[in-house]
Amino acid sequence: xxxxxxxxxxxxxxxxxxxxxxxxxxxxxxxxxxxxxxxxxxxxxxxxxxxxxxxxxxxxxxxxxxxxxxxxxxxxxxxxxxxxxxxxxxxxxxxxxxxxxxxxxxxxxxxxxxxxxxxxxxxxxxxxxxxxxxxxxxxxxxxxxxxxxxxxxxxxxxxxxxxxxxxxxxxxxxxxxxxxxxxxxxxxxxxxxxxxxxxxxxxxxxxxxxxxxxxxxxxxxxxxxxxxxxxxxxxxxxxxxxxxxxxxxxxxxxxxxxxxxxxxxxxxxxxxxxxxxxxxxxxxxxxxxxxxxxxxxxxxxxxxxxxxxxxxxxxxxxxxxxxxxxxxxxxxxxxxxxxxxxxxxxxxxxxxxxxxxxxxxxxxxxxxxxxxxxxxxxxxxxxxxxxxxxxxxxxxxxxxxxxxxxxxxxxxxxxxxxxxxxxxxxxxxxxxxxxxxxxxxxxxxxxxxxxxxxxxxxxxxxxxxxxxxxxxxxxxxxxxxxxxxxxxxxxxxxxxxxxxxxxxxxxxxxxxxxxxxxxxxxxxxxxxxxxxxxxxxxxxxxxxxxxxxxxxxxxxxxxxxxxxxxxxxxxxxxxxxxxxxxxxxxx
Amino acid sequence: xxxxxxxxxxxxxxxxxxxxxxxxxxxxxxxxxxxxxxxxxxxxxxxxxxxxxxxxxxxxxxxxxxxxxxxxxxxxxxxxxxxxxxxxxxxxxxxxxxxxxxxxxxxxxxxxxxxxxxxxxxxxxxxxxxxxxxxxxxxxxxxxxxxxxxxxxxxxxxxxxxxxxxxxxxxxxxxxxxxxxxxxxxxxx
Numbered sequence: 087x088x089x090x091x092x093x094x095x096x097x098x099x100x101x102x103x104x105x106x107x108x109x110x111x112x113x114x115x116x117x118x119x120x121x122x123x124x125x126x127x128x129x130x131x132x133x134x135x136x137x138x139x140x141x142x143x144x145x146x147x148x149x150x151x152x153x154x155x156x157x158x159x160x161x162x163x164x165x166x167x168x169x170x171x172x173x174x175x176x177x178x179x180x181x182x183x184x185x186x187x188x189x190x191x192x193x194x195x196x197x198x199x200x201x202x203x204x205x206x207x208x209x210x211x212x213x214x215x216x217x218x219x220x221x222x223x224x225x226x227x228x229x230x231x232x233x234x235x236x237x238x239x240x241x242x243x244x245x246x247x248x249x250x251x252x253x254x255x256x257x258x259x260x261x262x263x264x265x266x267x268x269x270x271x272x273x274x275x276x277x278x279x280x281x282x283x284x285x286x287x288x289x290x291x292x293x294x295x296x297x298x299x300x301x302x303x304x305x306x307x308x309x310x311x312x313x314x315x316x317x318x319x320x321x322x323x324x325x326x327x328x329x330x331x332x333x334x335x336x337x338x339x340x341x342x343x344x345x346x347x348x349x350x351x352x353x354x355x356x357x358x359x360x361x362x363x364x365x366x367x368x369x370x371x372x373x374x375x376x377x378x379x380x381x382x383x384x385x386x387x388x389x390x391x392x393x394x395x396x397x398x399x400x401x402x403x404x405x406x407x408x409x410x411x412x413x414x415x416x417x418x419x420x421x422x423x424x425x426x427x428x429x430x431x432x433x434x435x436x437x438x439x440x441x442x443x444x445x446x447x448x449x450x451x452x453x454x455x456x457x458x459x460x461x462x463x464x465x466x467x468x469x470x471x472x473x474x475x476x477x478x479x480x481x482x483x484x485x486x487x488x489x490x491x492x493x494x495x496x497x498x499x500x501x502x503x504x505x506x507x508x509x510x511x512x513x514x515x516x517x518x519x520x521x522x523x524x525x526x527x528x529x530x531x532x533x534x535x536x537x538x539x540x541x542x543x544x545x546x547x548x549x550x551x552x553x554x555x556x557x558x559x560x561x562x563x564x565x566x567x568x569x570x571x572x573x574x575x576x577x578x579x580x581x582x583x584x585x586x587x588x589x590x591x592x593x594x595x596x597x598x599x600x601x602x603x604x605x606x607x608x609x610x611x612x613x614x615x616x617x618x619x620x621x622x623x624x625x626x627x628x629x630x631x632x633x634x635x636x637x638x639x640x641x642x643x644x645x646x647x648x649x650x651x652x653x654x655x656x657x658x659x660x661x662x663x664x665x666x667x668x669x670x671x672x673x
Numbered sequence: 674x675x676x677x678x679x680x681x682x683x684x685x686x687x688x689x690x691x692x693x694x695x696x697x698x699x700x701x702x703x704x705x706x707x708x709x710x711x712x713x714x715x716x717x718x719x720x721x722x723x724x725x726x727x728x729x730x731x732x733x734x735x736x737x738x739x740x741x742x743x744x745x746x747x748x749x750x751x752x753x754x755x756x757x758x759x760x761x762x763x764x765x766x767x768x769x770x771x772x773x774x775x776x777x778x779x780x781x782x783x784x785x786x787x788x789x790x791x792x793x794x795x796x797x798x799x800x801x802x803x804x805x806x807x808x809x810x811x812x813x814x815x816x817x818x819x820x821x822x823x824x825x826x827x828x829x830x831x832x833x834x835x836x837x838x839x840x841x842x843x844x845x846x847x848x849x850x851x852x853x854x855x856x857x858x859x860x861x862x
Contacts, residue, residue, distance in 0.1 A: 247756065256756035258763040269759035270741060270770070278755075671745060671755060
């Protein structure tokens, strides 16, 4: 019989863990935290930093706990005077290649390297500093890559190549010359980078951070000629609280509305409203393709700008499959500068639309194509990530936690539970199916069937077959771009054989977990945290009386008074976009 | 590890891509002669394990360096990310990404050669050619550089002159090496 678990001792404490568990993981099971800077819970160990060394029985070597599996009968010591001394020296060596620029760094106060230096009580520079000065890469407008702050842990490369399958970043050269960069001497914007920002979410230092645009927003808020409006994405509400000490997944919608008004925004909208709008358009598109046979199947979701960029660069044979519906952010932007402006009698040129997103790629989406200017102006003027909003609130001197809840402004603020779950992987699919079911059968899903459980969860690819009025609807959900290829290859194979597609509807989100795990969310993401944030959204959905996008009264009014029919001429002009094949490498 | 996909040419897809002006922009400028050469290298090593590095060697041997378009072409044809190709190209000092001088003088600076005095060979070359390590003479005739181990430690210190390896090189040999090339060039002219 093959043993499935091993028994060992860590610091004298007995542990029993599955075979193959690393010493690092095994130690966590007995509440022992071994310091590490390169191992991330999402990623394979790179054994680069050398901080997680431990002592094991019968060996004089100091193996790295992240990359060494615990063995039967092994005795491990994780902390003693010698280990601390060696770790300290290792840390000093890392610091000797790192600029002493914490006070002006984007990660100041929230940096793993800084935290480690604090924990080890480093009080002086023991080793002469050698820092390789290279110009920061600001070319994407979404993320800023400053190589001088890189500690060569390899997380960004692991996440870019293996988790996201983007391969924009690579380790070039070797030894002291090693640097992370796109292939050849090109900027990130000329590379296959899709600006998902997962590198910034996984970087332990300030080497990759979001492009901070808080100053631009402050300036706009102080400008008396501008009428500043704001929207917040579904996933922001369950993550922002982490920056203020709330447990992950706490829904702070009401407080966020309140703080945004205090910051000076004249109208507070909710992207979740536009998520409902997206669903109306996308579900109509699905029905048109599925029931009336107009257009390619599977229909593929397009609300994730990083995924759109990836598809345009890598899978341009799927252009006709993409939903032409704009993302909720862009839909809200255009509605604010047309419908809202008209209703309130404000010159749309004066409206300055800020959106708070979990995402760095959203910064790119603003000027993606001409359709992002459908209102006659730039529909959304600037994007702040969740991290940037947290920073603005802290700067403002507003006691966020003490604020009383408020409501959003009513024209573009009411939303359904279906819109809320947009922020989680599978959420767009679920929301669209709820409405598509209604469109096809003329009635709503039964109360107990509203939660479409097979599309929920955190597995990389999930598929389900649903029965809609006797029709088989095959759907699939993928998140984390490394999972997309298998799915699309299945579709390609069926296409080559002239068979019916294996799926009718596919949802893709670039970031693992969907938007709640976005590249602009508070740091420290791992599956545990993703689950908590998703849980927060699901609870908010379940607690809402309104759970179908098509029942949102404001959406109904909007179509009746302004847009006309879903997929109609006006809706098409304002709410839809186009895609084009792009070169992965510009040079 | 990234598994090398079997080399596969799908000219249909290829041509469709090339027709789309925005897609694959950098490859449009690829010289047909270079493209033919890269295709031949690919065919030669088709389906063999670990062929990327051999193909890159072949391209450099025939072309003098590995142009960016050639890497982009390989990435597409072999299904290997461009990033991985550049990781290989920049890891080994041997590979050149820009056109070198007509004649290459390479000094091995690996541990064995270093201990056997490769530094003196470098200094002598720098003095004789009036260029620094990694530079090319103004007339583009000579390019000199030091590389990490070329795998000839038994012959340390070693030099590679135009793909020919010389072992146990003495400082006094250097002037002769340069002179022979110059004379050859003059007689060819």
